[in-house]
Amino acid sequence: EDQVTQSPEALRLQEGESSSLNCSYTVSGLRGLFWYRQDPGKGPEFLFTLYSAGEEKEKERLKATLTKKESFLHITAPKPEDSATYLCAVQHGGTGFQKLVFGTGTRLLVSP
Amino acid sequence: DTEVTQTPKHLVMGMTNKKSLKCEQHMGHRAMYWYKQKAKKPPELMFVYSYEKLSINESVPSRFSPECPNSSLLNLHLHALQPEDSALYLCASSPSGGGAGNTIYFGEGSWLTVV
Numbered sequence: 428e429d430q431v432t433q434s435p436e437a438l439r440l441q442e443g444e445s446s447s448l449n450c451s452y453t454v455s456g457l458r459g460l461f462w463y464r465q466d467p468g469k470g471p472e473f474l475f476t477l478y479s480a481g482e483e484k485e486k487e488r489l490k491a492t493l494t495k496k497e498s499f500l501h502i503t504a505p506k507p508e509d510s511a512t513y514l515c516a517v518q519h520g521g522t523g524f525q526k527l528v529f530g531t532g533t534r535l536l537v538s539p
Numbered sequence: 540d541t542e543v544t545q546t547p548k549h550l551v552m553g554m555t556n557k558k559s560l561k562c563e564q565h566m567g568h569r570a571m572y573w574y575k576q577k578a579k580k581p582p583e584l585m586f587v588y589s590y591e592k593l594s595i596n597e598s599v600p601s602r603f604s605p606e607c608p609n610s611s612l613l614n615l616h617l618h619a620l621q622p623e624d625s626a627l628y629l630c631a632s633s634p635s636g637g638g639a640g641n642t643i644y645f646g647e648g649s650w651l652t653v654v
Contacts, residue, residue: 459641459642461642461643463645468627468648468650469647469648470543470545470627470629470631470645470646470647470648471582471629471645472645473642473643473644473645476642514581516581518641525570525572525587525589525594525595525633525641526584526587526595527582527584527643529581529582530581531580531581532581
């Protein structure tokens with residue numbers, strides 16, 4: 428069965444304390460793995476797309492990496508404004524390019 | 540800022556009302572989506588329009604009726620909803636209906652409360 432699992436469910440960091448969020452997946456024929464950031468009461472904001480194992484992408488304090496079984500979202504020296512829920516989602520051969528299978532998200536809180 | 544615009548941002552409706560949610564994108568995308576999101580849950584796909592034709596209906600009750608008047612506009616018509624339909628309704632769009640690089644971009648959402 429297709430599964431996307433994110434861990435931890437919630438993470439509290441001090442400002443400047445780097446950490447990583449995990450997204451593990453068991454799908455056949457990965458076509459794309461997506462990271463989104465969602466602030467309370469708002470729609471998900473696109474961050475990164477990763478297509479193949481070994482791929483890495485960076486944006487400001489965020490860096491996303493991909494292996495054959497999981498993706499990591501590394502947050503370097505986070506600031507309070509990085510507090511949000513981070514969602515991972517995959518597109519795969521079983522569902523095509525129009526369906527996203529979402530994980531349940533990691534709620535990140537960064538304290539000053 | 541998102542380039543997928545949704546109106547209204549908030550809607551309160553009675554169970555016998557008829558209302559509509561509207562969505563617009565000007566990125567030239569050819570696929571548009573409706574998602575439903577409950578509190579502390581990930582978004583759930585409802586409908587997909589690809590090149591203005593309904594391509595996916597995730598067994599959504601008929602009290603939700605989608606419409607795609609043209610490639611830039613997407614509506615969701617609501618009728619005889621139940622209180623459990625209260626949620627954040629998200630519109631999204633993507634460049635095409637298939638192929639690599641089909642990143643899906645979301646709007647800010649419409650908060651719906653059914654009383």
